[in-house]
Amino acid sequence: MKKIVHYSTIVLGGVSLISFIIDYFIFAELRPKMINFEAISQNQENLILVVGAGLLIFLAFCLLSLLRVVQYLKKAKKITPVYSLLLVLGVLCLLFVFSDVALLNDINKQYKFGLEQPEWLLVYPIMAFQFLTAIIFIVFHLFGFKKENQFEDVAKDSNIFLVAQYIGIVCGLLGLASASLGFFFPRAWNLHMHTTIGSIVLLIPYILIVGYWLSIKLKEKTRGWYDEKQIQDIGKSSFMTLVASAVFMISLFAANYNNLNGVVSALWLSLYLFFVLTLFSFGNLYFSRKD
Amino acid sequence: MEKNNQQLANNLRKYRFEHNEITQQDLANKVGVTRLTIHSIEKSKFSPSVFLALKIANIFKAKVEDIFYLIKK
Numbered sequence: 346m347k348k349i350v351h352y353s354t355i356v357l358g359g360v361s362l363i364s365f366i367i368d369y370f371i372f373a374e375l376r377p378k379m380i381n382f383e384a385i386s387q388n389q390e391n392l393i394l395v396v397g398a399g400l401l402i403f404l405a406f407c408l409l410s411l412l413r414v415v416q417y418l419k420k421a422k423k424i425t426p427v428y429s430l431l432l433v434l435g436v437l438c439l440l441f442v443f444s445d446v447a448l449l450n451d452i453n454k455q456y457k458f459g460l461e462q463p464e465w466l467l468v469y470p471i472m473a474f475q476f477l478t479a480i481i482f483i484v485f486h487l488f489g490f491k492k493e494n495q496f497e498d499v500a501k502d503s504n505i506f507l508v509a510q511y512i513g514i515v516c517g518l519l520g521l522a523s524a525s526l527g528f529f530f531p532r533a534w535n536l537h538m539h540t541t542i543g544s545i546v547l548l549i550p551y552i553l554i555v556g557y558w559l560s561i562k563l564k565e566k567t568r569g570w571y572d573e574k575q576i577q578d579i580g581k582s583s584f585m586t587l588v589a590s591a592v593f594m595i596s597l598f599a600a601n602y603n604n605l606n607g608v609v610s611a612l613w614l615s616l617y618l619f620f621v622l623t624l625f626s627f628g629n630l631y632f633s634r635k636d
Numbered sequence: 637m638e639k640n641n642q643q644l645a646n647n648l649r650k651y652r653f654e655h656n657e658i659t660q661q662d663l664a665n666k667v668g669v670t671r672l673t674i675h676s677i678e679k680s681k682f683s684p685s686v687f688l689a690l691k692i693a694n695i696f697k698a699k700v701e702d703i704f705y706l707i708k709k
Binding site for chain 1: 659665671673685
């Protein structure tokens with residue numbers, strides 16, 4: 346079964362690379378026409394379905410690749426910077442699939458309403474990043490996951506706990522950046538909808554890794570979800586998060602005191618959630634590594 | 637009030653090596669904690685509970701006070 350998943354992942358990676366190349370040619374055909382508001386035939390419009398199918402395949406590749414990295418790290422002797430970077434790249438690629446869909450959707454709408462489409466400037470670099478990351482993942486699938494860097498048995502998990510903190514920091518920082526954009530472009534957005542959807546999407550990787558961590562905990566034969574050192578670390582980071590989040594929310598309240606019904610009314614929950622997630626994850630990672 | 641200037645130290649590393657060079661991970665598996673916890677105990681950065689100290693001593697068939705002892709900071 347493991348081998349089937351392994352080879353399927355590599356095949357999905359190869360198909361993803363081909364689909365990104367096809368996307369490039371599709372965009373080369375569509376972009377000039379859309380920018381100049383020329384008519385697009387039904388057949389040309391249908392090409393976007395090819396792009397969508399390619400993105401779905403890439404999404405599956407990202408999920409399987411991340412699962413492989415996480416499974417490898419579960420028994421790894423050490424979480425090296427290379428694997429931490431691989432995790433971050435994987436999470437970013439996964440999230441960028443949703444931004445690809447959103448950008449292409451916006452481009453299509455703006456073309457139909459005769460508006461400019463500055464989103465094209467983002468589509469190309471994001472897809473180039475995804476293309477390069479897919480190559481890196483394929484190389485790792487072929488040569489990167491070596492058994493000699495793993496323990497035979499791990500009765501009580503510590504690595505997936507640390508991986509969850511890494512992903513928490515990435516999702517938290519992206520969520521803070523995404524929510525903060527609302528302060529800079531308050532009129533360009535349907536703030537409530539964008540903030541809600543953006544927050545849910547940005548939490549997906551964290552929810553997935555916490556779900557995986559829970560599944561490990563349910564299988565463990567040892568007592569308790571955490572060991573005594575992890576409880577101490579979580580206690581310290583929880584206290585730090587409690588104090589810092591209170592200061593953060595009071596500052597947010599004070600800074601927006603004269604306009605509490607304005608932009609901040611749509612953003613405060615996302616800002617709070619992602620601030621807490623970032624700080625709590627950072628705290629857990631810091632105290633686990635420090636002692 | 638007297639200032640607490642004592643710290644818990646240990647011979648855990650020595651005991652591991654005297655018992656077939658058992659790894660931190662193997663010891664962690666036997667006492668049901670994470671490898672990082674054993675690492676932190678060995679470095680005297682984390683003081684184990686009495687329960688864990690007894691379990692560790694039991695693995696090495698030693699007394700707790702042979703493995704863990706107090707030193708001045």
